[in-house]
Amino acid sequence: MSRVGLRTFIQGWPVYRQLTGTDPLGRGAAAQSDRSARLSARTETADSVARSVCPYCAVGCGQRVYVEDNEVTQIEGDPDSPISRGRLCPKGSASKSLVTSPLRQTKVRYRRPFATEWEDLELDVALDMIADRILAARAQTWEDVDGQGRPLNRTLGISSLGGATLDNEENYLIKKLFTAMGALQIENQARI
Amino acid sequence: MAEAHPVGFQWVMEAKRRGAKVFHVDPRFTRTSALADSYLPIRAGSDIALLGGVVRHILHNELDFREYVLAYTNAATIVSERFVDTEDGDGFFSGFDPETGSYVQDSWQYAGHESDSGSGHTAQERDTAAGLRHESHGAQVGGQTVRDETLQHPRCVYQILKRHFARYTPEMVERVCGIPREKFLELAEAWTANSGRERTGVLIYSVGWTQHSVGVQYIRTGAIIQLLLGNMGRPGGGILALRGHASIQGSTDIPTLFNLLPGYLPMPHHADHPTFDEWVDSIRHPGQKGFWGNARAYAASLLKAYWGDAATPENDFCYGYLPRMTGDHGTYQQVLNMIDGKVRGYFLLGQNPAVGSAHGRAQRLGMANLDWLVVRDLFMIESATFWRNSPEVATGEIVPEQCRTEVFFLPAASHVEKEGTFTQTQRLLQWREKAVDPPGDARSELWFFYHLGLRLREKLAGSELPRDRALLDLAWDYPTHGPHAEPVAEAVLREINGYEVATGRPLSAFAEARDDGSTAVGCWIYCGVYADGVNQAARRRSRHEQDWVAAEWGWAWPANRRILYNRASADPWGRPWSERKRYVWWDPDAGQWTGYDVPDFERTKPPTYRPPEGASGPEGIAGDDPFVMQGDGKGWLYAPSGVLDGPLPTHYEPAESPVRNPLYRQQANPTRKVYAHPVNSVNPSPPQEHSQVFPYVFTVSRLTEHHTAGGMSRTVRPLAELQPEMFVEVSPDLAAEAGLAHLGWAHLVSGRAVIEAKVLVTDRLTPLRVDGQIVHQVWLPYHFGFEGLVTGDSANDLFGITLDPNVLIQESKIGTCDVRPGRRPTGPALLDLVADYQRRAGIVPGHPAPTLTPGALAPPAPADGAGKGRDAS
Amino acid sequence: MPEAEFTSYYGRPILKAPVWKWDIAAYLFTGGLAAGSSLLAAGGQLTGRPALRSAGRVTSLAAVTASTVFLIRDLGRPARFHHMLRVAKPTSPMSVGTWILSAFGPAAGVAAVAEGAAWLPERGLSGLARRVLPPVGHAAGLAAAVTAPALATYTGVLLADTAVPSWHEAYPDLPVIFAGSALASGAGVGLIAAPVAQAGPARRMAVAGAALELYGSHRVETRLGLLSEPYRTGSAGRLLRAGRALTALGVAGALLGRRSRTLSALSGAALLGASVATRFGIFHGGVASARDPKYTVVPQRERLQRRRAAEG
C-alpha cells in the first residue's frame, strides 16, 4: 500500500473522520460509504424515456417507461397527466414486473392434436400453417347466399375473441382483415 | 371505484375534500365504501327498485330541475294513447309478442308517430345486439312531436313516468332491496338537494353494472334521474362508466364485434340491408333530425378505406364484399356452436375465456372440439392449456390424448413494445410511444394480422373465386419499419382518421367526409385525431400548462369534446345556468358558442334558432336541443325506441333469484336471451319449485390487486403475493348457519359447476331482510384460474348463460348457489355432485324454464299489427 | 397478575424478536468466562498461585477465542466481521464491546502464550523468547484483567440497549448479573483446575460472584412488574431456576469442600453450569417478551396514563 494509498485509506476510515470531522458519534457524515455518496436514481442514467399509458384498466393513467441498454429499467406514473397526476394503482405500479416477468412467453409453442406436451415451432412456419388453416376452414364453411338468394359472403367456421387491451390500430386491422375474409364471428371483451 | 379504478378515485377524494357527499351502493362493503360518507347495502340484482324509488321521490315531491327538464328532455312530449304501462300490464308493456318473447314498439311511439318505429319484431334486433349501435347515435323518431309544456297531460312523459314508478315507495325499496328506509331517504334527499342551477351530482358505475339481464335498463334509470335533476352535459354531473380494460371504449368504437363496423355503423343484415342504399337509409333514417343525417358519407368513406381504388360509386364502394348477419353471432352462441362442432378455428387475442367468460366449463368444452386454436398472449393462460390442466381434464371430460384441437401459442408484444393508441373510459385517445423491441418471437397484433393478410393474399393470388375478391382487392399496403417489419401504427391511425383520396390530406372533422368516394375514413367518429396531419392523440401538454379541461392532452372523440351534450350546461337562451357551473355558453357578440370545451353544438347556430317545418338532419335541431344525436334533440326520459325491453326501466328479478318479484307477476325480464343448449341451464327461481336447493345469492367482482381473468396479475409476483388465494367472503351469520370456519375451506355449487375457496368471514357482508325473508349474499373475486404463480378455481364457472336483450351481455353479477364447508370433490365425483344438485333442483339441461312466468297475463298482441312486421327468416 | 386487557393487530407482535441465535447466548457465557478467568489468572499471578494463573490464562484465551467464533458465526455476513472496526460509536454497546474485545483478546492471548515459555529450547531466537515472554506475559495478563470487568458487563448494556421490553426494563440489573456470573465462571475454573491449597481466592470469588448473580436475577424476576413474567415462565423460567440451584450448589460445594479436590471441582463445574443457564435464561426471557405484544402495549399504556395523569 503506497503512502498516498495509506493516507487516503486512513482519511476514508470513519473512525478517523469521527475524530477529525463534524460527526464525532459516527452517526451521519462520517459513516457514509463511497457507494452511498455516489448513489443516483437509475432514471437519471436511462437512455430514453417513452411516454406511455397503463395497460390495465380504462382510467388511462400516464406512464413513463425508462429504458437503458435496451431494457426497461423503470415504469412509473407520468406527473404531467391531467388524468392521473403521476399516480398509479398497484397493477399500474407493477408494469415493469409485467413486461419483464419471467413467466412471459417469448417462443412460439405448438400442440399437435392429441399430444400431451408442447413443441417449439418457428414463427414464420406457424404463420404459414395458420394461413392455410384459415383458407381451409373458410373454404369448407363458406356461405355465398341465404335461402332466398340474398348475399351472405361469410364463413361461420372461424371465430375470434379479442381482449380490450388491444390498440385501436390493431383492432382496425383485425376487423378489416376478418371482414374481408368473410369471418363474421369476431367478438371482444367489451361484450363480456 | 377504489377497488377497480383507484387512480380515478383520487377525483372522488378531491370532491370529498371540497365538501361533496359520497354515497356508495354495493352488495358488499368495499374499499370504496370505506371512504364513502354513506354506504347502502343492496341485494344484488335489485338496482332498478332503488333507483326507481329515487325517480318516484323526485316526481312525487316535484324536486326536478324544472327549467332544464322542460327545455332539454322529452318530459312534455305526449305518448301514443295505445301505450300500456307495466303497471296495467302486470309487468308487460303493450306490444309484447309471447311467441318471439319480444316487443313490437309501435304502441310506444310518441302520439302520431305510431308507424315510425320501423322496428317490427325486435327479436331480430335482440339477436344483432342492436342496442350497442346507439352507443354513439340516438335511436330514430320522426320530426315534430306533440308537447304539453304544463306537464299535466295524462299521457305526457312526465305523468307516465310518475305513474310508472308510483309504487316504488321507500317501503317498497326496503322490501325489495333490503335497504332500510332512512338510508334510502338519506340518499334520495342528498341527490335531489344537490341539483339545480348551482349544483350538480355525478353517477359513477363500473361496467359490472351492465352484466345483468336488465343491465341496459339499470343505466337508463340512472340517465332518467340525471336528466330529471339537470345533471347531464354539465361539469360535475353526468354518468361516468368505468371500464375495466385499457381500451374497451376503443374496442367498441373500432369494434372487433360481430354486429358493428367502425364508428357504430351496423354490420349489414342479410334481410334488412341487401343493398348499400337500404343499408345507409337504415342508419340515417331519412327525415330524422340529428347528426346521423350524413351517414351515407361515413359509410362510403369506410368502404373506400377498406377497398381503396376497387371501391367506386358504381359498385357501391364494394358494399357487396361485406359479410351479412343472419341472427345472433355473439361469443356465447359461438361457444355453443363450438361444442356442437360447427366451428373450425378460434383466435384468442389477449383474452382468456376459460376464466373470464361465464360458464367456464362450456368455454373449455367448446375449445376442446375445434380443429385449431390460435392464442396470442403475454402468458401461458388457461385458455391455451385447457387440453392439459383444466378442471375438465381432472373430471375426465377432456382426455388430452383424445382432444383433437391443434393449438398454436404465439407470444404477444406488451404495451411498451409496440406503439399505438388506447381509448380510455372518457373517450380519450392516448398515443403510447414504443420503449423497446418485443423479445424473441413476441409480436404485436399489428404485425401478426398485417403479415397474416399478406400471406393470405399471396396464397390466393390469381384466384378467380368471387369470395376471394374481397381479400385480393383489400387496401392492404401499409409502410413497415424496424427489425421485424412492424407496420407503422401512425399510418393506420391516419387511415382511421380519414384522408382525401386524391391528395392524401388528412381530414380534420367528420363533416369533411364525402359520399362520392373522394374521401376514405376508417372510423368517422375518430375523424380529427390526425387533424392538420398531426397525431393529436400523442399530444402531451402538461396539466400544469393548461386549464382543468386539459384539451391539449391526447384527443377525445368526437372532435376532442370532453363533456358530451355540453350545450345543456347553458340555459335555453345560451346563458350559463350559474357562474359556478359555467362551462359552454353563447357569446352574442362573437355570434358563436364558446367555453372551456369544444361546444357540442353547431358553432354558429344561435339559441333562438328554430328549424323550418319538415327540416331533417342537423338543420332539424333547434337552438335549444342539446341532445344533438337524438331524433328529437331532447334527452329521453322515455325511450320510444332503441331499447328492446321497454321504454321505461322496470324492476325484474335476475334470471336466478331466491325471491319472488314483489312488484309484478312476471318474475324476470321477459325479453332476456336464453340458450336451450344441453350444456346450459338456469337455477329455478320462484314461483318455480326447488329454488331453495340454491338458497344463497352470490355475486362476483374485482380486487384492486388483480386484473380481470388474472392473466396479467396472477403471473406478476408483486401482485400475486398481495391476493394469493381464491377466497369467498361470507357474513358471520351465514358462517354460523352453514358451518363455515374463517380461513377454512368451502365449496359452492351451482347448476353448472362446483368450485372451492378459502372462507373469509367478514362483517362487510350482511344478511338482508327482503320481503319478509332473510337473504344471504356471498362474494367471490373472479380472477383465479389454474395457471400462474397463484391459482384457484374460477368463480365464472358457476354462471350459466343468460344474456340481456339489448347488447347480449351475460348476466354474471348475480346467481344463486349453495355453500358447503370443506373442499370440493375431485375427479368424476365432482360431476356426480353437480348432477345431484341438478336433479334435486329439477334442472333438465337444455330445457330452461319458460321466460314468461306462468300465469303472467301478457297483454293481447296488438290487433292491427300495424308495424312493418318483418319476421326474422 | 390478572390478564391485562389490550388491543393488538390480529395478536401479532409489535416488535421484531431478536434475530440472534443461540451462539449469542453462548457468547454471553464465554465472554464472562474469559473475563472471570483472566481476573483469576491475574490474581494468581500477583499472589503467587501459578495453578490459578495458568488455568486462568489458558481458559481466558480459549474462552475469548470461542467468543470470537460465536460472534462471527452469528453474523448474517460473516466475511464482513471486520466492518465492526469501521467506526467507534459510544451509542452502540456492540461497537464499544468490539473495541473492548480488540483490547482484551490479544492481551489474553499473549498472557496465555507466555505460559508456554518454559518449554521453549534455550538456544537462539527461541531462547531469547524464553527470557522475554514471562515479563511480557505478566504485563499482558494485567492488561487483560484490567479490561475484564468491562468485557463482562458491557454485554448487559448490549441487551438492555434494545427495545426488547424485559431486557430494556432490566438495564439496572443485567450488568450486575453478568458481572456476578463472570466472577462465578472464573472461580469455577479455579476450583476445577487448581489444587485445594491455591483455590482459596477462587472460593471467595465464587461466593462474591454468586451473590451478585443471585441478587440481580432475583430483582429481574420480581421487580419489573409485568415484564418480570417472561423471566418466570417458559424456558427462561426453567433456565433461571436451574441457574439459581446450580449457583447455590456450587457455592455450598466450594465452601464445604474446602479440603476435597473432587468436591471443589464439582462445585466449580456447577458454577460454570449455573452461568450458562443464567445467560440462556436471560436471553430466552427477553426474546419471549418481544414475541408477545402484551409486553409492549400494556407497560407503554400504563406509562402513558401515568404521564397524562401527571399532566392533569
Next chain:
Amino acid sequence: MLPDPHSLSGPLDPAPEAGWTDAPPRMGFFTDTSVCIGCKACEVACKEWNDVPGSGLDLLGMSYDNTGALTANSWRHVAFVEQSRPAGHPAGVAGAGPQFLGMPGAQPPGRAGGAQGRTDFRWLMMSDVCKHCTHAACLDVCPTGSLFRTEFGTVVVQEDICNGCGYCISACPYGVIDQREGDGRAWKCTLCYDRIGAGKTPACAQACPTESIQYGPLDELRERAAARVATLHERGVGEARLYGHDPGDGVGGDGAFFLLLDEPEVYGLPPDPVVTTRDLPKMWKRAGLAALAMAAAAVAAFVGGSS
C-alpha cells in the same frame, strides 16, 4: 463530547447534528390514513423501484392484508382493520362516518349483540413504513456504521457495509427493520435515498392514488397534518389524531408520521415508543458500577484470607 444536548433524545434536527454541514431541509412522509383506500400501490411501487424480493404467497385471513407486517421483503405494509363496534361504543365518527350495515328492523339470525343490526362499522386502512425517527435506535446501535443519518435527515442501511449483526432489529421500537433470509443483511425503507438525491419523489408517494402518502419537508408536512386534523375534527371525525408528529415524544418525533383514526396498537403500532438510547447513559453508569464491584470482588478474593 455530545455535539448537541439533545444528541441522544429530545427534539433535534438530526442531519446537522450528524455532521452534515449546510444540510438540505429534513424530508419525510406524512401518511393520512383517513384517505387511504388500501390499494397497496405503495407496496408494489416500492418493490419495483428497489427490486425487493417476493414475500410469502399465503392468504393470512387478516382482512385484505396478506403481507402481514413490515419485513426485509416488505418495506411498505398496508394494514386492514375491520371494526364492527356494537352500537353504543363511543367510536366517534370514522373518516367516512360509521357505516350502517345491518339488518333493518328485526334481529338477524345467529347474531348476538344489539337489537338494531350491525351499526358503527368501520374499515381502517393504513400504509405502514419505517418511521425514520429523529432518534433512531437502529442507527445508534449499529456497530459498523452501515445505518447512518443522510443529509436529508432520513435513516438508511448501507447494503455495502451491513454485516448482518442483527442489533438494529432488536433495537427498533416499532419492529420495522428485519434481517433477510438467505441474504443475512438488514433491510428497510430508505425513503428512496437515491430518488430524493436526484430531486425525485419516493416511489410510494408518487404512486399513491389519493395522496394518503405525502412526501416533503417535514416542517411543512407537520403544518399540513395539523390543519388536516383540525378539518376532520370540525367535520365530526373526533378520533382523528396524529401519531409520531411531536418532537417531544420518546423518539424525538418521527420523520414519517401518521394521521390515525384509532389507538396506535389497533394498527400494530406501539402506543408510547421510546428510543432505547435515551437510557444509555444510565446504562453505562450501571455497567460501570457492576464492573467496579466485580473488580473489587476479585481483589478482595485474593487479598482477604490466607488460604
